Amino acid sequence: MHVLEAGHERADRPCVLLLHGFPELAYSWRKVMPQLAAAGYHVIAPDQRGYGRTTGWSADYDGDLRPFNLLNLVRDALGLVFALGHRHVDAVVGHDFGSSVAAWCALTRPDVFRSVALMSAPFSGPPSIPFDTANKPAAPKADDLVHRDLAALPRPRKHYQWYYATREANDHMQHAAQGVHDFMRAYYHHKSADWADNKPYPLQGWTARELAKLPTYYVMDAGETMAEAVAKEMPSPDAIAANTWLPDSELAYYSAEYARTGFQGGLQWYRCNTTGLFNTDYELFSGRTIDVPSTFISGLQDWGIYQRPGAIETMQHKACTDMRAVHLIDGAGHWVQQEQPTEVSRLLLDFLHKK
Structure with missing residues (x-):
């Protein structure tokens, strides 16, 4: 380690x-x-x-x-x-x-x-774990239809965690058209207080209509990669030069490491979560x-x-x-x-x- x-x-x-x-x-x-x-x-x-x-x-x-x-x-x-x-x-x-x-x-x-x-x-x-089921068996767990419903919205969407679980996600980021450094600059900017539209509020439920209120770094447009999604919010050269919490010299450490290793190691965590493979262990x-x-x-x-x-x-x-x-x-x-x-x-x- x-x-x-x-x-x-x-x-x-x-x-x-x-x-x-x-x-x-x-x-x-x-x-x-x-x-x-x-x-x-x-x-x-x-x-x-x-x-x-x-x-x-x-x-x-x-x-x-x-x-x-x-x-x-x-x-x-x-x-x-x-x-x-x-x-x-x-x-x-x-x-x-x-x-x-x-x-x-x-x-x-x-x-x-x-x-x-x-x-x-x-x-x-x-x-x-279901409780008190000896004489009244637990109801079958309902299917989560939110992903189907997100895809069926007038503006089709997809949840980033399930996107991160796909085979292609690592390649989309490690080999982003803009390069790893600019991808990470846009990603960090998009999720920071520097992005003026980050004004969060509680959602009313786990439904497609509510989740679609989240920014596209969480609920993405269906046909886009993460690199494409954040590229739309790439800060200007002046904004990058003025950034004190993550100047380019510090971002360079991240971009060099991720260019070398890729993102798949971290994406494996998301796959454990989205597949539910280990829920019986957690239960x-x-x-x-x-x-x-x-x-x-x-x-x-x-x-x-x-x-x-x-x-x-x-x-x-x-x-x-x-x-x-x-x-x-x-x-x-x-x-x-x-x-x-x-x-x-x-x-x-x-x-x-x-x-």
């Missing part, structure tokens, strides 16, 4: 583990790590399985997906913490898909992951809640908090029993720890000191 560390000078420092999402790397925490380390923490941030300079994983579309399921990603986190000489961490912090891994860390090993900060992606709990934890102290941090301009209707409410009132606060930071879209690192660091330290 490729790991970034800060505050490793003394072995007795309490540990904080930071888990990135897609399409990011440990590098996404570069502005937060020094601030947490200055407060006395040993801060570790890995390139997770499927990403960057971490090795030992396969990008074969036809290969075994089990190494990318959430419980194995928790094992990766546990193994890393133990390898670096810690029996527990004061907090596991996850952003985007890393939020799901952090949530499952806290759910399954609360003795090790003693608090959790979820960022940008709410956690609504493990899947349920082992049916009814379990996150009982360690928890907090949620996101950008106020981040549609990610509403892309699953009802998830943020379920997280607060059911999935997490000790949710201390929900913070929505103005001036940040989806990339909250990059767009507003000082405020994210302040909120994390406040949570760590008061839990």
